[in-house]
Amino acid sequence: MALTSKTDFLKNKLIVLVIFSIVAFAIYSHTISFPFYFDDYDNIENNSALAISDLSLKSLKGAAFTNLSGVRPLSYFTFALNYYYSGLNTASYRVVNIIIHLINAFLIYLVILRMFNYSSNSDDERRWLAISAFFTALVWLCLPVNTQPVIYIVQRMTTLMTLFYLLTFYLYLCWRESKRNLFLGLTFISFALSMISKENGITLPLAILLYELIFTHGGDLKRFLKQEKRLLSIISAGLTILLIMYSGKIATALQKGYDIRDFSMGERLLTQFRVLTHYLSLLIYPAPGRLSISHYILKSTSLFSPISTFFSFLLVVALFALAIVWRKKRPYLSFAILWYFVTNLVESSIIPLELMFDHRVYLPSIFIVGVAVDYLVRFLHKKNKAVAIAALCSVALLFGSLSYVRGDVWRDGISLWGDVMRSYPDDPRATLNLGVAYYDRRDVKEAEKYYQKAVDLWSASVYMPERLAGAYNFLADAQKRLGRRNKQKLQTAKQNYLKSIVLRSDDPYPHDGLGNLAYSQKKYSDAKKHYLNALKVNPNYVPTLLNYGELLFELGEVETATNNFSAALKLSRNSARAYAGLGAISGSRGDNEKALEYFNRALTLNPGNRLLLQNLRLIKQKLKQAN
Secondary structure (H helix, E strand, O other): OOOOHHHHHHHOHHHHHHHHHHHHHHHHHHHOOOOOOOHHHHHHHOOHHHOOOOOOHHHHHHHHOOOOOOOOHHHHHHHHHHHHHHOOOHHHHHHHHHHHHHHHHHHHHHHHHHHOOHHHOOHHHHHHHHHHHHHHHHHHHHOHHHHHHHHOHHHHHHHHHHHHHHHHHHHHHHHHHHOOHHHHHHHHHHHHHHHOOOHHHHHHHHHHHHHHHHHHOOOOHHHHHHHOHHHHHHHHHHHHHHHHHHHHHHHHHHHHHHHHOOOOHHHHHHHHHHHHHHHHHHHHOOOHHHOOOOOOOOOOOEOOEOOHHHHHHHHHHHHHHHHHHOOOOOHHHHHHHHHHHHHOOOOOOOOOOOOOOHHHHOOOOHHHHHHHHHHHHHHHOOOOHHHHHHHHHHHHHHHHHHHHHHHHHHHOHHHHHHHHHHHOOOOHHHHHHHHHHHHHOOOHHHHHHHHHHHHHHHHHOOOOHHHHHHHHHHHHHHHHHHOOOOHHHHHHHHHHHHHHHHHOOOOHHHHHHHHHHHHHOOOHHHHHHHHHHHHHHOOOOHHHHHHHHHHHHHOOOHHHHHHHHHHHHHHOOOOHHHHHHHHHHHHHOOOHHHHHHHHHHHHHHOOOOHHHHHHHHHHHHHHHHHO
């Protein structure tokens, strides 16, 4: 039965791309101005390596290959470009994320057409294939669970890896059909780009092998092994080389990773059965209230504790078995299930990562959606082709609406972390972050309440010294601020900084906090002692270099203060406080021209700062009088 020509536009790639662009920005445009969150702070906002002022090879290389970037330099490279063009204005970062997301949807459309040999089918099959490919990509584009990797800026690592993962898969299919060396070369380049965006890219060769086994060889394992010896050899050699290259890092990660976790390797593996089941449930029932930037999941201590572990284990085994059994009879379903497990291999394995994050289902979900859409298309079109189109449009509209609603939760920290606590009221990390959100809003009293609760939760749960130490630091910061009106709070703040030092001796933060506390009380000798302790722990700790520099300047030790501000500036090239400190020192020496230069630079980085504006006016007045 031929489709009406009204759907022929779905074969026009440019029109499809325009539709995806409109839909993506309709869903996410209201989130563009939202702030940084969670890991965005350390990876982007406070990452001085990204603060490049030119596009030289040295600057770009420094931004891409930081201590934080690890094996993800391409992702950090794109963050650095965002910083170069727009600083810390989050709008540009989120626009790029949205564009990557819609490109991924477009690549899904192209991959499905290529997988099922669009050009070789009859006219009727081509129309239905175009509809299936289009709505798979559209529904996936609108999936509520995909809001996190799009809105959460740092998860560009996930979306960028997926972009090159899909592009590699597409280029491989092109090479398979044409045997042109150009496509093969581009396949290897794209694979490398996927790998250096995020480690999950390493599973791509396995995904290609799945395609070859199920589609090219009809699920016939013997024929596949016999005819694809060359391909198997290339992929095996490549994976072996990669494993050798990263074996040291993997071993280190395994050795040190579990030291900071409250679960063992066995407990993590058992818990992943429930996690994989939960991810699937988010595709079936994607209510916004089931999504979360952070899940506080109960770990599985045995196959029967909690009992849901056992049922999840049965489901995972059953799905895997069905995929093997149905590889000939229902190849698309078999491929989708195995794709789901293969693409989850890195983050649902023995690597000691956090137990669960919604963004991890971004790549694995693609063909699960594809199978559901394809079956819906082929089932409904036999009855009424208009009903099939209407049903798919309704699903996309529903998912898009839910994604829009979910996006609104990210409008500020109080909304985002309050949402987590509605689902997980005893999650210490969410509690701490909600406290940070209130502190940033200058509701310090409310922040103190949540900081204290986080301390209590981490103290009562499995002992995690690093996190408990951090909670004590935040609690002390709030009490120090409240101490302006309640002197007793200052003593409590001091005690909490000391508790943090006992728990974690290698952290300069509490020493710096004690220094600031003493400085605010004009106990300058004590402040000096604490600042020096902080720098003893970490000589390159920028906050202490700045704080100590300001104290030294006030005490008249100008040369040492200059050294501290200069050292801070080398480590954090866009520190407004460092420029302001050097400006104040230059002004005190009568070098008003230099002071004007420093203050202007500081004001560029921190526009609207009243103290900087005041100092700038004074310097300009001095220059005017001198002339």
